[in-house]
Amino acid sequence: MKKQILIMLTLFTLIIPNANAQQNDVPIIDRDIFFGNPEISSGQLSPDGQWISFLKEYNGIMNIWVKKFDQPFDEARPLTNNERPLGGYSWTYDGTKILFVKDNKGDENYNIYAVNPNDKADEATGVPVSKNLTPMKDVTAQIYQASKKNPNELMVGINDRDKAWHDLYKLDISTGKLDLLYENNNRITSWNFDWDENPRLAYRTNEAGHSEIHRIDGDNKFTKIYETNLQEQAYAAGWNKDNTKMYLVSNKGDVNFSTLYTMDPQSQKIEKIESDPKNKVDFGGMFIDDNTREIIYTSYTYDKRERLWKDKKWEKMYNYLEKKFKGKEIGFASFTKDYKQMLISTSSDNSASDTYYFNWDTKKLIHQYTPRPRLKEVEQHLAKMEPVSYKSSDGLEIPGYLTVPVGVAKKNLPLVVLVHGGPKGPRDYWGYNPYAQILANRGYAVLQPNFRASGGYGKAFLNAGDREWGKKMQDDITWGVKHFIGNGIADKDRVAIMGGSYGGYATLAGLAFTPEVYTCGVDIVGPSNLFTLLESIPAYWESFRKSLYEMTGDPETEEGKKLITEASPLFSADKITKPLLIIQGANDPRVKQAESDQIVVSMRDSGKDVEYILADDEGHGFRKPNNNMAMWVSIEKFLAKHLGGRYQKDMSEDVEKRLGEITQDISKVVYKKLEKVAVAATLPALSDDLKASTNQYDVTIEVQGQNIPMQLTREVKKEGTQWVIKDASTSAIGNSEDVVYLENMTPVKRVITQGGQTFEINYTKDTISLTMMGKTKDMPVEGAYLTNGAGYDMLVARLPLADGYETSFYSLDVMSQKLNTMKLEVTGKENNQWKVVISNVENDKDSTTMLIDVDKKAASQIEQVVPAMGNAKITTKLK
Numbered sequence: 073m074k075k076q077i078l079i080m081l082t083l084f085t086l087i088i089p090n091a092n093a094q095q096n097d098v099p100i101i102d103r104d105i106f107f108g109n110p111e112i113s114s115g116q117l118s119p120d121g122q123w124i125s126f127l128k129e130y131n132g133i134m135n136i137w138v139k140k141f142d143q144p145f146d147e148a149r150p151l152t153n154n155e156r157p158l159g160g161y162s163w164t165y166d167g168t169k170i171l172f173v174k175d176n177k178g179d180e181n182y183n184i185y186a187v188n189p190n191d192k193a194d195e196a197t198g199v200p201v202s203k204n205l206t207p208m209k210d211v212t213a214q215i216y217q218a219s220k221k222n223p224n225e226l227m228v229g230i231n232d233r234d235k236a237w238h239d240l241y242k243l244d245i246s247t248g249k250l251d252l253l254y255e256n257n258n259r260i261t262s263w264n265f266d267w268d269e270n271p272r273l274a275y276r277t278n279e280a281g282h283s284e285i286h287r288i289d290g291d292n293k294f295t296k297i298y299e300t301n302l303q304e305q306a307y308a309a310g311w312n313k314d315n316t317k318m319y320l321v322s323n324k325g326d327v328n329f330s331t332l333y334t335m336d337p338q339s340q341k342i343e344k345i346e347s348d349p350k351n352k353v354d355f356g357g358m359f360i361d362d363n364t365r366e367i368i369y370t371s372y373t374y375d376k377r378e379r380l381w382k383d384k385k386w387e388k389m390y391n392y393l394e395k396k397f398k399g400k401e402i403g404f405a406s407f408t409k410d411y412k413q414m415l416i417s418t419s420s421d422n423s424a425s426d427t428y429y430f431n432w433d434t435k436k437l438i439h440q441y442t443p444r445p446r447l448k449e450v451e452q453h454l455a456k457m458e459p460v461s462y463k464s465s466d467g468l469e470i471p472g473y474l475t476v477p478v479g480v481a482k483k484n485l486p487l488v489v490l491v492h493g494g495p496k497g498p499r500d501y502w503g504y505n506p507y508a509q510i511l512a513n514r515g516y517a518v519l520q521p522n523f524r525a526s527g528g529y530g531k532a533f534l535n536a537g538d539r540e541w542g543k544k545m546q547d548d549i550t551w552g553v554k555h556f557i558g559n560g561i562a563d564k565d566r567v568a569i570m571g572g573s574y575g576g577y578a579t580l581a582g583l584a585f586t587p588e589v590y591t592c593g594v595d596i597v598g599p600s601n602l603f604t605l606l607e608s609i610p611a612y613w614e615s616f617r618k619s620l621y622e623m624t625g626d627p628e629t630e631e632g633k634k635l636i637t638e639a640s641p642l643f644s645a646d647k648i649t650k651p652l653l654i655i656q657g658a659n660d661p662r663v664k665q666a667e668s669d670q671i672v673v674s675m676r677d678s679g680k681d682v683e684y685i686l687a688d689d690e691g692h693g694f695r696k697p698n699n700n701m702a703m704w705v706s707i708e709k710f711l712a713k714h715l716g717g718r719y720q721k722d723m724s725e726d727v728e729k730r731l732g733e734i735t736q737d738i739s740k741v742v743y744k745k746l747e748k749v750a751v752a753a754t755l756p757a758l759s760d761d762l763k764a765s766t767n768q769y770d771v772t773i774e775v776q777g778q779n780i781p782m783q784l785t786r787e788v789k790k791e792g793t794q795w796v797i798k799d800a801s802t803s804a805i806g807n808s809e810d811v812v813y814l815e816n817m818t819p820v821k822r823v824i825t826q827g828g829q830t831f832e833i834n835y836t837k838d839t840i841s842l843t844m845m846g847k848t849k850d851m852p853v854e855g856a857y858l859t860n861g862a863g864y865d866m867l868v869a870r871l872p873l874a875d876g877y878e879t880s881f882y883s884l885d886v887m888s889q890k891l892n893t894m895k896l897e898v899t900g901k902e903n904n905q906w907k908v909v910i911s912n913v914e915n916d917k918d919s920t921t922m923l924i925d926v927d928k929k930a931a932s933q934i935e936q937v938v939p940a941m942g943n944a945k946i947t948t949k950l951k
Contacts, residue, residue, distance in 0.1 A: 077244065081935075083782060084321075085300075087685045092657040096688040097479050098453050098477070098478050098479045098513070099275060099450070099452050099453060099454060099716060100513065100514070100707075100720050101171040101509075101925055102446075102720065103446065103510060103701060103704050103705070103708070103720055104701065104724075104784050105446045105447050105508060106447075106506040106510045106704075107346045107510075107642060107700050107704055107751065108696050108701065109129045109132075109133075109134055109504060109510075109699070110127075110128070110443035110444050111128065111129075111141075111441070111442070111444070111445060112128050112145065112427075112431045112441040112443060112445045112775065113125050113128075113134070113927060114160065114161075114403070114407040115125065115405060115406065115415050115427050115440060115441065115655060116161075116162075116163060116413055116415065117141075117406045117407065117408055117413060117414070117429075117770045118163050118167040118408075118411045118765055119165050119408060119412050119897055120166075120167045120408065120409065121141060121142060121165070121408040122140065122141055122167060123138055123139065123140060123167065123189060124138070124139055124141055124440070124583070125137065125138045125151075125159075125161070125163070125170060125189070125250075125442050126138075126145075126148075127158065127161075128148070128150070128875045129496055130150040130152070130153060130198075130199070130576065130678065130822075131153060132697065132698075133154060133155060133156065133157055133466065133696070133697070134157040134158065135152040135153060135154055135158070135199075136149070136150070136152045136161055136170060136172065136187070136433050137149065137150050137151060137152045138151055138170075138189045141276055145440075149188045149193065150170070150193075150198060150199050151170060151189060151199055151200060151202075152187060152199055153198065154195045154197045156175070156177070156178070156689075156695060156696060157176065157238075157695045157867065158172050158174060158293070160172070162218065164218060164223040164245065165219070165220040166223035166224075168184070168188060168189075168190075168223070169186045169187065169188055169189075169223075169245055170187050170188075170189060171184065171185070171186050171215070171218065171226075171245075172184075172185050172187075172202075173185065173213065173215070174946070175689075175690045175691070176658065176659075176691075177466065177659045177661045177690070177691065178228075178657050178689070178690045178691020178695065179271070179659045179661055179691055180210070180212060180610070180662075180691060180692070181209070181210050181211060181212055181661075182211075182212050182213050182214075182341075182659045183204050183206045183207065183208065183213055184204075184206045184213045184215060184226070184228060184243070185202045185203060185204055185207045186199055186203050186205055186217045186245050187199075187201075187202040187203070189451050191192055195895065196710055196879065203248065203484060204248075204828050205226075205243055205245065205248050206228070206230060206243075206250075207229070207248075207428035207532055207776050208232050208887075209887030210235075210345075210887050211230055211231055211232050211568070212231055212238075212610075212900065213228055213229065213230050214228060214230075214238060215227075215228055215239070215264075216228060216229060216263050216265070217263075217265045217267055217269065219500065219612070220246040220269070220470075221269055221310075221360075221622055222458070224244060224246050225243065225244060225245070225261065226240060226242070226243040226245060227240065227242060227243075227253075227535040228240075228241050228242075228243045228250075229241070229262070229263075230250075231263070231611070232844075232845075232850055232889065233889070234613035234849075235254070235255070235611030235614075235848060235889070235890070236320065236615070237259065237260065237261075237612045237615075238256060238260075238261075239252060239256045239259075239672075240252075240253045240254040240256065240260075240263060240271075241253060248418075250544070250845070251864050252421075252562070252820070252846075252847075253723065254292060254674070254921035255847075256426065256925055258294070259276050259277050259279075259615065260274050260275065260276050260896065261275045261276065261277055261283075261615045261769075262274075262275045262344050263275070264308050264318075266311045266315040266556070267311055267313075267315055268315060268413065271288050271309075271889070272287070272288055272315075272318070273285055273286065273287065273288065273289055273318065274286045274294055274335070274410055275307075276294075276296075276615065277615040278299075278620075278824075280618065280718070280814070281293070281297055281302055281616070281617065281618020281621075281622070282300060282301050282302065283299070283300045283304075283305070283306065283618055284296050284297040284299045285296065285297055285299075285306065286706045287310065287337045287338070290384070290389070291757065293779065296335055296903050297340050298320070298322075298334075298335070298340075300322070300323075300324050302492060302619055302622045303535045303538075303617060304305075304322070304324045304325075304531065305322070305323055305325055305330065305531075306320060306321065306323070307320075307321055307322075307325055308320055308321075309321050309357075309358055310358070310360050311365075312363040312365070312369065313366075314335065317334040317335060317336050317337075318334070318335050318337060319332060319333070319334060319345075319358065320332075320333045320334065320335040320342065321333075321355055323354070323530075323531045325704065327347075327531070328349075328528045328531050328532055329347055329348050329351065329352075329353060329355070329529075329531070330354040330355045330531070331344060331345075331346070331347040331355050332344075332345045332346050332347065332358070332370065334344060334385075334388060336441065346370065346380075348372050349775060350372070350432055351378075352372075352374060352376070352529075353372050353373060353528050353529060353530070354372075354527070354528050354530060355372070355376055356369070356370070356371040356372045356373050356377065356528070357370065357780060358370045358371070359371075359404075359898050360734065361411065361568040362384075362409075362457075363409075363411070364383070364421070364907070366383060367383075368381070368382060368383045368386045369381045369382055369383070369386065369387075370382070371441070371546050373501065373528055375459035375468070376401075376459075376502045377501075378402075388604055389432060390402065391717065392435070393416065393430070396437065396485065397418045399420060399501065400415070400418040400419060400420050401418070401419050402416055402418055403416065403417040403418075403419070403422060404416055405417050405427065409434070409673075411425070411599065412431065412432045412433055412549050413430070413431055413432070414429075414430050415427055415428070415429060415430075415440065416428050416430050416433070419503060420503070420504065420577055421454075421456060421457035421502060421503055421504055421505075422454035422455055422456050422457070422504070422509075423448070423450040423451050423454065423475070423504070423620075424442055424443070424444050424445070424447040424451060424504075425441070425442070425443055425444075425504065426439060426441075427439075427440045427441050427442075428440060450587045451476075453478055454504075454509055454512075454513075455475045455476060455477055455478050455508070455509060455510065455512040455513070456476070457473050457474070457502055457503070457847045458473065458475070458476070459471070459472075459473055459476045459502060460472055460473065460474045460519075460553055461558075462551065462553045462555035462837065463467075463551065463555075464524070464547050464548045465544065465547040465550075465551055466528065466542065466545075466547075468524060468533075468536065468548070470522065470523060470524070470548045470552060471522045471523055471529070472500065472519060472520050472521040472522050472552065472569055473500060473503075473508075473511045473519075473520045474517065474518070474519055474520075474556070474561075475508040475510065475511075475517065475518040475520075476517050476561075477507070477512045477513070477515055477517065478512070478513075478835065480515070482517075482559065482561055483560050483561065484514050484561075484562075484563045484564075485515075485516065485517040485561060485562060485563060485566075485714060486517070486559075486563055486565070486566035486568075486715040486717055487516065487517045487518075487519060487556060487566065487568070487632055488511050488519070488567075488568045488569075488570055489519045489521070489549055489553060489567070489568070489569045489570065489571075489582075490507055490508065490511070490519065490520050490570055490571060490575070491520075491521065491549060491570070491571030491574070491575035491578040491579065492520065492522075492571065492575055493527070493572050493573030493574045493575050493576075493744075494525070494526070494527075494573070494574050494827060495523070495525045495526070495537060495541075495545065495574035496525045496527070496537060496619075496623055497525075497526075497527040497534070498526065498527055498530050499522045499526040499527050499529075500521075500522055500526075500537055502518040502736075505520075507698055507709060508520065509691075510704070511711075513721060514708060514711070514712070514718050515717035515718055515719045516568075516711070516715065516717055517556070517561060517562060519552055521548060521549055521552045523537070523545050523548035523549055524536040524537040524539075524540065524544060524545055524548055525537025525538075525545060525623075526751050526832060531619070536644065537623065537625065538622055538623055539622075539623070539625055539635055541577070541581070541602070541623070541624055541639040541804050542581045542585055542638065542639035542640075542641070543638075543639070545578075546578065546581050546582065546585060546586070549569070549578060550589055551585050552558060553567055553589055553590075553769045555760065555908050558800075559634040565591065566591055566715045566716060567589060567590050567591055567713055568590060568591055568592050568593060568594065568715055569582040569583070569589075569593045569594075569715065570593065570594035570595075570596070570707075571588050571594075571595075571598070572596035572597055572598070572693055573596075573598065573663060573693070574598070574663070574664070575596070575598065576595040576596045576597050576598015576599070576663070577595075577598040577599050577600075577654075578596060578597040578598075579593040579742070580593070580597055580600055580641035580648075580652075580671060581600055581639070581641050582594050582940045583641070583648045583649075583650050583652060584644040584645060584648050585641075585644060585647070585723045586648050587647055587649045587650060590650055591650060591714050591715060592651040592652065592653075592710065592711070592714040592715070593650065593651075593653070594651050594652075594653045594707055594710065594711070595653070595654045595655065595668075596655045597655065597656055597657060597660055597663045597692055597693055597694065597701075598654075598663065598667070598668075599661075599663050599667045600641050600642040600668070600671040601640045601642040601643075601667060601670055602625075602627075602636045602639055602640045602644075603622050603627060603636055603637075603640065603664065604664075604666055604667065604670070605667060605695065606620060606621075606627055607627075608664045609662070609822060610661045610662065610869065610937060615798070619930060624639065627638070627801035636773035637667075637949060641671065642670050642671055642674060644679060644718060645674040645678070645680075646766065647682070648675060648680055649757070650681075650714075651682070651710070651713075651714055652675065652680070652681065652682045652683070652687070653669075653681075653682075653683045653684075653706060653707065653710045654668050654671065654672055654682065654683065654684050655685045655686075655706075655707075656668035656684075656685070656686050656687075657686075657690030657691045657692060657694065658686055658687060658690065659688075659689070659690065660691045660692045661691065661692070661712065661942060662692045662694060663745075665686070666743065666744075668684065668686070669741055669742070669743040670743050672684050672738055672741050672743075673741055673742070673743045676738045676741065677711075681740060682808055683706070683710065683738070684698070684735075684736040684738050685702075685706055685733075685734050685735060685736065686734055687699045687703075687734045688734075690947070692813045696728050698728060698730040699734065699809040701723070701724075701727045701728050701730075702730045702731035702734060703769045705720075705723055705727065705730065705731055706735070707741070708720060714874065738841075748892055749879070749880045749913045751854075751855035751856060751882055751893055752855060752858065752879055752880055752881060752882060754855075754856050755856040755858070755871065755879065755881060756871060756872055757817075757819070758817035758818075758871070758942070759870050760795075760815075760816065760869040761929070762788055762790075762814075762815050762866065763788070763869075764788055764789050764912065765786075765787075765788045766785065766786065766787050766788075767785070767786045767907075767930075767950060768783070768784070768785055768786075768950075768951040769783070769784040769785075769786065769947065769948050769949060769950055769951060770782075770784075770949050770951060771783070771784050771801065771803075771947065771949075772946070772947045773944055773945070773946050774944065774945040774946075774947070775945070778891055780803060780804065781803065781804075782801050782802065782803035783802050783803070784799055784800065784801045784948065785799070785800050786798070786799050786862065786863075787800075788863070788866075793815060794814060794820070795813070795816050795817075796811065796812070796813055796816040796863040797812045797814070797866065798810070798811045798812075798862055799811075799861075799862035799863075803883050806826070807826070807880075808825060808826035809824070809825045810822070810823075810861045811823045811824075811861075811862060812825050812859055812861045812862045812863050814863070816868070817857040817870065818835070818864075819835045819857075819858070819861075820834070820835055821833065821834050821835065822859050822861045822862075824836075825853055829844065829845070830842045830844075831843070831886055832844075833886070835857070836861070838852060838853060838854065839851065839852055839853065839883075840853050840884055840891065842884065842889055844886075849889055851884070851889075853882055853891060855881070855882060856880075856881040856882065856893075857881050857882040857883065857891075858881050858882075858883055859883070859884070860883045860884070860920075864920075865922050865924065865930055865931035865934060866930050867931065868908055868910070868922060868924065868927040868931075869924045869925075869928075869930055869931070870929060871896070873906045873908065873924065875898060875900070875901065876898065877896075877897070877898040878895070878896065878897050878898070879896050880893060880894075880895050880896065880913075881896070882894070892912045892913070892914065892918070893912070893914065893916075894910050894911065894912060894913070895910070895911055895913055896908060897909050897910075897911075904925065904926045904927065904939050905923045905926065905932060906922075906923070906924040906926065907921065907922075907923060907924075908922045908923075909921050910922070917937060918937065918938070919936070920934065920935070920936045920937075920939050921934070921936075922934050930950075931948075931950070932950045933947070933948065933949050933950070934946075934947070934948040935948075936948075
């Protein structure tokens with residue numbers, strides 16, 4: 073399978089004193105024009121053409137809005153009130169629902185939601201209620217197929233049973249009912265459905281990391297029909313008219329540029345359709361008409377994208393639009409079912425984009441909106457993006473793009489090397505790029521190199537980056553700097569390197585391995601230690617763990633360890649001599665906060681110049697407007713200080729406040745290494761001296777600026793030979809019940825009832841079993857364990873608590889279905905109460921602090937931090 077992320081300010085025209093004098097006729101463009109919320113974006117026609125939906129600011133965040141087709145945009149109404157910008161959304165085929173996914177503060181644990189555009193708004197929120205179709209914690213739900221035959225049905229993947237692999241479900245949108253179709257115990261990564269919406273193909277990653285395509289023969293019978301190794305790629309791009317052949321895109325074997333074929337999955341016969349006629353790039357993509365099932369065009373991306381038309385009628389229509397919008401790139405944004413009505417976008421490298429409605433039959437062309445109208449007002453000050461190329465250290469030709477500031481001579485300029493992420497597969501493209509434009513406006517030339525391992529340039533180019541992190545991949549960037557210094561465009565004493573994700577890594581590598589090349593660097597969510605990067609990848613990345621090892625080196629081999637050590641900037645941090653700005657999201661599941669903490673601590677402790685921006689509500693990159701704007705304030709100021717460019721000094725009060733909150737005092741940054749804790753084989757025998765009782769507790773949940781009060785009643789009673797402890801809570805957000813059964817003070821069963829769902833945990837000597845939604849998951853356990861349910865504190869109170877006492881045990885996190893290793897420490901005693909801290913060894917933010925009353929053998933107060941609830945703080949006090 074193909075692997076594939078306010079306050080309105082006036083235009084600020086003051087020229088900063090240290091700005092490049094040649095740019096005096098070009099105003100400083102307000103950063104809000106580049107990075108503030110667009111007025112309207114991501115417009116879509118409903119399939120029946122009755123509605124236009126789009127994203128627009130609501131309560132400061134881009135949310136989904138909708139209007140009837142013939143209504144003006146100012147009569148639209150909001151449908152969602154999300155606290156984070158959405159990555160996208162889609163209509164069901166009958167136009168009755170809009171679907172979207174969202175996570176929690178950037179943790180990439182996604183649930184699937186649906187909202188009805190006909191529903192009335194809730195008075196409290198101002199929007200209709202969005203229904204969570206997969207209300208589960210710590211899952212990454214995926215939509216595989218939205219049905220056209222039955223628009224109320226989705227095919228989805230959910231990794232609730234096993235975090236590494238997604239089971240296949242049929243989801244009823246109206247009821248939220250999930251029907252399990254396939255329990256994924258066979259390393260299936262995705263599915264492919266034909267025109268009749270039958271599952272025809274399954275993608276699988278085998279134990280060697282190779283990708284397999286399997287034919288589905290019914291009743292979960294799979295036949296492997298195609299396999300590619302770690303250096304190859306293949307995927308099905310669709311089906312022919314009668315579903316007898318799939319369109320296969322592959323670069324298997326001696327094929328360098330990926331090619332389009334047909335393949336009969338029964339006979340496994342393959343026939344070539346086409347590859348790049350210029351023999352320069354990979355097959356780019358294809359557009360198929362859902363009604364005729366014919367290929368409309370294929371495309372290839374050189375410096376710019378080119379389409380090869382297969383349908384003359386479509387080509388004539390496209391040529392008509394090209395004449396209307398000379399010099400613009402035309403994109404198809406949305407269609408009605410019959411393709412007669414559409415939304416199209418027009419754009420270029422140095423202009424604001426526009427969105428138009430177009431009716432094929434009438435040739436009616438109506439402007440709908442300009443996402444950034446304030447950008448259109450300053451178009452004359454936007455810079456051109458020029459395709460360039462140069463040779464790397466081994467002679468490999470490296471393509472890329474150069475953006476030069478408007479109004480300056482192309483000579484002796486400060487240069488920012490802007491490195492894309494990935495690294496394997498993504499690439500930079502020609503077109504409007506806000507990063508390149510703001511940097512050019514501030515006086516910098518911007519180089520965007522498509523280094524080896526970038527996608528689209530053939531298999532040999534793609535794989536040339538394997539095990540070359542920090543080596544030839546870095547040379548591809550370094551030699552670009554040398555090239556533009558050599559031809560007089562760049563000033564050798566004013567060069568910065570900057571990028572996100574892998575681009576952040578390349579920034580650290582550039583400063584560590586070639587410190588003489590750069591003046592400074594800006595690392596955005598970049599890994600510093602490839603060992604800890606590979607150790608911390610999300611469980612659902614298991615399918616391409618071997619591919620990661622192929623890129624970086626295998627940490628389980630001596631050769632791989634050597635490669636990773638050499639490529640990790642952390643181990644060469646002593647060689648970093650130039651200033652560094654580090655930007656990180658605290659909830660990043662890919663490049664975790666520890667990656668930035670490590671390099672900050674290392675540089676600080678050796679007296680190096682390092683600044684640190686850390687947002688507690690972001691993940692892999694900043695998406696919230698205030699965070700993004702605050703990040704750019706820090707970047708502008710940092711680059712101006714070290715390269716001599718200019719920057720916009722003013723900012724809104726909200727941005728200034730947020731910048732203060734996320735700017736870290738580096739003297740207080742701590743890197744806590746993952747502690748290796750050996751779980752005790754058994755815990756000391758606990759005294760069986762419980763007494764029947766009923767107690768009341770006040771509970772407060774502090775989350776996202778809200779304080780939610782709850783009342784909890786604990787009942788302790790004896791039933792036969794077992795003690796039963798029941799915690800029942802009531803609150804405005806619902807009621808819940810947690811019951812624990814103890815035999816000889818050892819947990820044997822726990823039952824949780826919450827939100828209409830029941831979870832049951834059964835404990836034996838060597839197994840903990842969790843049953844939920846009709847499925848049971850058995851987890852072997854070797855060592856001591858405690859239940860963290862009702863009466864948790866009463867069990868802890870019966871341990872031999874004393875100053876300095878420590879122990880460890882396993883505890884089941886029901887939401888993540890994972891056995892966590894917990895470390896218990898007694899940190900002191902006051903007023904006849906032991907202070908006991910219990911923390912998750914793998915996530916120290918997951919912690920519980922108990923004040924254990926020595927006489928009552930129970931907690932008088934419990935404070936718990938729950939990362940799965942957005943780091944909510946739950947305080948429980950005995951009345």
